Amino acid sequence: MxxxxxxxxxxxxxxxxxxxxxxxxxxxxxxxxxxxxxxxxxxxxxxxxxxxxxxxxxxxxxxxxxxxxxxxxxxxxxxxxxxxxxxxxxxxxxxxxxxxxxxxxxxxxxxxxxxxxxxxxxxxxxxxxxxxxxxxxxxxxxxxxxxxxxxxxxxIDTVKLGGVEAAYWARLGAKEFLRWAQPHDEQVVLDALARLHARRASGFDGSKFVGYFRSSGIVVPVWELARGSEADDIEAPVAAFAPAFAEALANDAPLDANERRARAGLVARQVTLR
Known part of the structure; x- marks a missing residue:
């Protein structure tokens, strides 16, 4: 209907x-x-x-x-x-x-x-x-x-990464960022990020996870990159990080106390675009 x-x-x-x-x-x-x-x-x-x-x-x-x-x-x-x-x-x-x-x-x-x-x-x-x-x-x-x-x-200078799906390097002013749109349910993505963040594994090679956008029902995590990083510089590190992210996404066990605290911190960083 x-x-x-x-x-x-x-x-x-x-x-x-x-x-x-x-x-x-x-x-x-x-x-x-x-x-x-x-x-x-x-x-x-x-x-x-x-x-x-x-x-x-x-x-x-x-x-x-x-x-x-x-x-x-x-x-x-x-x-x-x-x-x-x-x-x-x-x-x-x-x-x-x-x-x-x-x-x-x-x-x-x-x-x-x-x-x-x-x-x-x-x-x-x-x-x-x-x-x-x-x-x-x-x-x-x-x-x-x-x-x-x-x-x-x-x-704005933008490059789509080749090694993973829907990940975009962008230069915003004097800083560079990776914005990686996720096809999974929002709660699954947030739990995965919380698991990684709790063990200080949410970044890769000089990058820092800084928060996420919500738009059209999906989550777009954002990493700030080492100053001056080009898209080519992060292709290999992101590809190396992807299996750990995928493993965290597949983990459906309840969050432990540290992960719950990390998740609460993540929720405070969200920005809804639309």
């Missing part, structure tokens, strides 16, 4: 391939694209999922026929998946060269999980420029170049 527009969905991207990456592109990554495709019932059309489009458009049917769906837009209901699905379907129906500038309040209808082929991997490419907004056949003018340059100025 279709949900009504007032229904709140805690994990709107649950059931889609790459759920943590959907959340990362929606909340953390400034410029990136990812692959998706609609089901045969919706035309088996390739879709470019992107972090943002000009003027916060929800979607764009580019002049060359490419359809782009933006994640960093204002939501109209309690279910981001339905909002995005409505924007996507509107873009698919629109003529090439048409921007979907707003969608209003969605009515009950299909969600992304109903519209997208979930067998297609959600493969992310982090971008250094928003020039992909433009079709290759668009004549570049000084005004267009200036607009792209202005948008590019706000891009």
């Amino acid at each position: 279709a949900k009504t527009p007032t229904d709140f969905v805690l994990r709107p991207f649950e059931g889609l391939p790459g759920e943590p990456d959907w959340v990362a592109l929606k909340e953390l990554v400034p410029a990136a694209t990812a692959t998706a495709r609609t089901t045969k019932g919706h035309g088996a059309r390739d879709v470019v999922v992107t972090t943002v489009l000009p003027q916060a458009w929800p979607a764009l049917h580019r002049s060359d026929g490419v359809v782009l769906l933006a994640l960093q837009t204002g939501t109209s209901s309690g279910d981001s998946s339905r909002d995005l699905s409505q924007a996507l379907l509107a873009a698919l129906d629109a003529e090439p060269g048409t921007a979907i500038e707003s969608i209003g309040l969605p009515t009950a209808g299909p969600r992304l999980q109903d519209v997208l082929d979930t067998s297609v991997p959600f493969e992310v490419t982090v971008r250094e420029s928003f020039d992909y907004w433009l079709a290759s056949d668009v004549e570049r003018t000084s005004d267009l170049d200036a607009a792209i340059e202005e948008a590019d100025a706000g891009i």
